[in-house]
Amino acid sequence: MPIAEQWNWVIFAYGVTYFTLVVYGASVAMRITRVRKKLDSES
Amino acid sequence: MSDSKTAPGFFRQSRIVARRDLKRESRHGEILLVTLPFGGIALLLVPLAIGTDTETLHRIGPGMFWVIVMLFGVFGAVRQSNAETSSQHDLVALIGLDPAAVFIGQATATFLLLVVFEVVLGVAAIVMYDLTPVGWGVLVAVVLLVAVGLSLLGTLAAGIASSSRSATALVPLLVAPMSVPLLLGATQSHEAIRLGRSSLAWVLMMTIIVLLLAVVGVLSARTIQEI
Amino acid sequence: MESEQKTTVWPWIVMAIAGLQTFVAAMSVPPDAVQQELSRILYVHVPAAWLAYAAFLFTMFASAMYLWRRDLKWDRRAMASAEVGVMFTGLVLALGMIWAKPTWGVWWTWDARVTLTAILFFVYLGYLALRRTTDSLDVRAKRSAIFGIFAVVQIPVIHFSVVWWRGLHQAPSLLKPESPEMDTAIVLTLLFAVANFTAIYIAMMFKRVELARLEDELLLAQQSHMGPVAGEGIAAPDLTGGS
Numbered sequence: 001m002p003i004a005e006q007w008n009w010v011i012f013a014y015g016v017t018y019f020t021l022v023v024y025g026a027s028v029a030m031r032i033t034r035v036r037k038k039l040d041s042e043s
Numbered sequence: 044m045s046d047s048k049t050a051p052g053f054f055r056q057s058r059i060v061a062r063r064d065l066k067r068e069s070r071h072g073e074i075l076l077v078t079l080p081f082g083g084i085a086l087l088l089v090p091l092a093i094g095t096d097t098e099t100l101h102r103i104g105p106g107m108f109w110v111i112v113m114l115f116g117v118f119g120a121v122r123q124s125n126a127e128t129s130s131q132h133d134l135v136a137l138i139g140l141d142p143a144a145v146f147i148g149q150a151t152a153t154f155l156l157l158v159v160f161e162v163v164l165g166v167a168a169i170v171m172y173d174l175t176p177v178g179w180g181v182l183v184a185v186v187l188l189v190a191v192g193l194s195l196l197g198t199l200a201a202g203i204a205s206s207s208r209s210a211t212a213l214v215p216l217l218v219a220p221m222s223v224p225l226l227l228g229a230t231q232s233h234e235a236i237r238l239g240r241s242s243l244a245w246v247l248m249m250t251i252i253v254l255l256l257a258v259v260g261v262l263s264a265r266t267i268q269e270i
Numbered sequence: 271m272e273s274e275q276k277t278t279v280w281p282w283i284v285m286a287i288a289g290l291q292t293f294v295a296a297m298s299v300p301p302d303a304v305q306q307e308l309s310r311i312l313y314v315h316v317p318a319a320w321l322a323y324a325a326f327l328f329t330m331f332a333s334a335m336y337l338w339r340r341d342l343k344w345d346r347r348a349m350a351s352a353e354v355g356v357m358f359t360g361l362v363l364a365l366g367m368i369w370a371k372p373t374w375g376v377w378w379t380w381d382a383r384v385t386l387t388a389i390l391f392f393v394y395l396g397y398l399a400l401r402r403t404t405d406s407l408d409v410r411a412k413r414s415a416i417f418g419i420f421a422v423v424q425i426p427v428i429h430f431s432v433v434w435w436r437g438l439h440q441a442p443s444l445l446k447p448e449s450p451e452m453d454t455a456i457v458l459t460l461l462f463a464v465a466n467f468t469a470i471y472i473a474m475m476f477k478r479v480e481l482a483r484l485e486d487e488l489l490l491a492q493q494s495h496m497g498p499v500a501g502e503g504i505a506a507p508d509l510t511g512g513s
Contacts (some may be wrong), residue, residue: 001372006307012298013311013368017318017361018289018504022356025285028477032277035484042491068361203417207403217396217417220389221424224431231435248434252427259423261417266337 053144058149062139065155072105073122074156082115082154082164086171093264099174104172109229112161113222114215119160120153120197121204121214129206146198150260153194161186177235181246188249192225193218195256202267224252278480281473288466288473292317299459308372311454316460317366317467318358319387323472325355326390326425329397333418336411342486343479345411348418349401350478354471356394362387382436388428393421407486 051059068074089107090100127135135145165186168174176182200217204210228249232242292313302309332348335341366384367377378384400417404410 001308003307005355006372009372010307010310011366013314013365014293016364017314017369018293020357020361021289022363023284024354025282025474025477028474028481029282032477032481032484034466035481035488036277039491040483042488042495110297199420203413203420204400204403207413209399209403211394211404213399216392216399220392220396220428221421223389223428225425227431227435255423255427259420263419266412266416270409270416 050139051179053141054147056140056144057148057151060145061151061155064149064152068122068152068156074119074160078115078118079160079163082111082160083167085111085115086164086167090171100172101174104168104174105233106230107172108165108168109189109226111195112164112229113226114219116157116160116189116193117197117200117215117218118211119157120149120194120218121201121211127206132206136268142268143261143269146202146260146264149201150191150194150198150257152191153198157190157194158186160216161190161254177233181232181236181242184246185232185249187245188246188253189225189229191251192249192256193222195253195260196221199256199260199263199267202264203270205267205270225249228252281476285470286471288469292463292466295459295462299455300453302453302456305373308369309370311365313459313463314441314467315362315369317464318361318365320464321361321467321471322355322362322387322390324468325351325358326394329355330418330422333415333422336415337419342407342411343483345414346479346482346486347475348414349398350475350482352394352397354474354478356391358397358471359387359391359394363391380436383434385436386432389428389432390425393425397421399420405489407489 045247050056086107093099093103136142169176196218197214200214200221201210204213204217207213228245232245232249235242235245296310296313299310300311301307329348329351332344332351336344336348363384366387370379371377397414399419401410401414403413
C-alpha cells in the first residue's frame with residue numbers, strides 16, 4: 001500500500017479518536033453547566 | 044402432613060413457587076402458544092433468506108436452531124404472565140418464603156417450559172432442515188444443560204430488571220451476551236461428535252457454568268428481593 | 271440547595287495535554303518495519319483497549335464496594351466508569367476496523383479478542399440500559415451493582431469459552447496484531463500512549479462523577495419539592511419501653 005494511502009487511514013483513525021474524546025468531554029461539560037444552573041434555580 | 048406451626052422446607056417452598064408459575068403458564072399459554080410458534084417462524088424465515096438447498100441447510104441448521112433457542116428462549120423467563128405487581132412481590136417477601144427458594148422455584152418452572160420449547164423446536168428443525176442428530180446421549184445432556192442455564196440466566200436477569208418499565212426488552216439484552224458460552228457449548232459439542240472427537244470437555248464446561256449460575260442466583264436472591 | 275463544590279477545571283487541562291502529547295509522540299516515532307505508517311494507529315488502538323478493560327474492572331470493583339458499603343458515591347463511580355468504558359470500547363472496535371481494513375483487507379475478523387471486545391461492548395450497553403429503568407437512586411444502584419457482580423462472574427467464563435472455540439478453528443498466524451519482536455522506540459511510545467490515555471480516563475472520570483453527583487442532587491431537590499406524602503405523618507411505634 002502506498003505511503004500516502006496509509007497516511008489517509010492514520011488520519012482517519014486519529015480523527016475518529018479525537019473527535020470521540022472531544023465530543024464526549026464537551027457533552028459532559030455542557031451537562032454539568034446545565035445541571036448547575038437548574039440546581040441554582042431550585043434552591 | 045406438615046405441622047401448621049413450622050414453615051415448609053426449602054424444596055417444598057420451591058415446588059410451591061414452581062407449581063404457581065406453571066399454573067400461570069397453563070392459564071395464559073405464553074410459551075407454548077406464542078413464543079414457540081414465533082421460534083418456529085424464525086426457523087422458517089432463515090432458509091427463505093439464505094437458501095433452501097440441502098447442503099446449506101445441513102450446514103447452518105444446528106447453529107440456527109441453537110441461536111433461536113438462545114434468543115427466544117430467554118422470553119421464557121420474562122413472560123408477561125409471570126410479571127408480578129409490586130404488591131404481589133411484597134406479599135411473597137412478607138410471607139417469609141426464602142428468596143433463594145423462590146428463585147429456584149421460578150427457575151425450575153422456566154426450565155421445564157424451556158425443555159418443551161427446545162424439544163418441539165428441535166423436531167421442527169430436524170424436519171425443516173433435514174438434520175440427522177448424532178450422539179443422542181450428548182444431545183439430551185446439552186438440551187437439558189441449555190434449558191437449565193438459560194432459565195437460571197433469565198430468572199436472574201428478570202429479578203434484576205423486575206417490574207421495570209422495559210423489562211421485556213431489557214432482559215434479552217442482558218442475557219444474550221451471557222449466553223455465549225452455552226451457545227458455544229451446544230454447537231461445539233455437536234461439531235465435535237460430527238468430527239469424531241470427544242464432546243466431553245464442552246459438556247463439562249456447560250455443567251460448570253450452570254452450577255456457577257445456580258450459586259450466584261441463590262446467593263444474590265435476598266439482595267434482589269430488596270429491589 | 272446550591273452545590274457546595276466548585277467546578278474543577280484541571281481535568282480538562284489534563285485531557286488536552288495528554289491528548290496532544292500522544293499525538294506528537296505517535297507522529298514522531300519511526301514507522302514499524304512491516305506495517306509502516308499504519309502502525310501509528312496502534313498508538314491509539316492499544317491504549318483504548320487497555321482502558322476499555324480497566325474501566326470495566328473498575329465498574330465491577332465499584333459495584334462490589336457499593337453492595338458492601340451501600341454508599342451511593344460508589345454507584346456513581348461504577349456508572350461513570352461504565353459510560354467512559356463504553357466509549358473506549360466503541361473506540362477500540364472502530365479503530366480496530368480502521369486498522370484491519372488496510373492491513374488485512376477486511377473490516378472484521380472473528381478471532382477471540384475481537385469477538386470478546388464486541389461482547390464486552392454489549393454487556394456495557396446492557397448495564398447502562400438497566401440504569402435507565404428507574405428514577406429511584408437506591409433501586410438503580412442495587413440493580414446495577416448486582417448486574418455488575420453477575421457480569422464479572424460470567425465474563426471470565428465467556429472469555430474462556432470464546433478463546434477455546436477460536437483455538438479449535440486455527441486462525442492464520444498472520445492475525446497476530448503485534449510483530450513478535452518490537453522495537454524499543456515502539457514499545458516506549460506505546461507505554462507513553464497508554465499512560466496518557468489512563469490520565470484521560472481518570473480526568474474524564476472526575477468530571478463524569480461530578481456530573482452524576484450533581485444530577486442526583488438535582489433529582490433529590492426536585493423530589494423534595496413534591497410536598498409531604500400522605501402517611502408521612504405516621505411514625506414507627508416507639509418500642510424503647512418508655513411510657
